[in-house]
Amino acid sequence: MVPLFFHSESGETRFVLLNKALCEACWDCVEKCHRQVIDKIDFWFHRHARIVAPDLCTGCLKCVKACASGALTAKTQAIRMLTEH
Ligand code: SF4
Numbered sequence: 823m824v825p826l827f828f829h830s831e832s833g834e835t836r837f838v839l840l841n842k843a844l845c846e847a848c849w850d851c852v853e854k855c856h857r858q859v860i861d862k863i864d865f866w867f868h869r870h871a872r873i874v875a876p877d878l879c880t881g882c883l884k885c886v887k888a889c890a891s892g893a894l895t896a897k898t899q900a901i902r903m904l905t906e907h
């Protein structure tokens with residue numbers, strides 16, 4: 823088993839990017855994501871969101887809208903796809 827602090831700390835899906843350096847560990851994105859794409863690292867001073875199941879992301883962007891710190895952003899193609907349909 824990989825220790826918690828060795829897991830990937832930043833991440834992305836086809837639709838969203840996570841910059842963990844900007845994450846304020848509010849967990850709003852974790853609560854909003856209906857596919858459990860995002861999880862928490864909550865270990866002492868080491869606290870931020872992380873992408874754990876990128877393939878399950880549907881591009882709903884609820885996590886991006888919930889993130890007040892700007893840690894989660896929509897990729898350009900996600901914005902294009904969502905505005906074209
Ligand atoms: S875009 Fe939607 S499905 Fe993808 S991580 Fe964000 S809330 Fe979850």
Ligand code: SF4
Nearest residue numbers: 845846848849851889
């Ligand atoms: S909503 Fe933003 S600041 Fe809050 S846990 Fe998610 S990525 Fe971090």
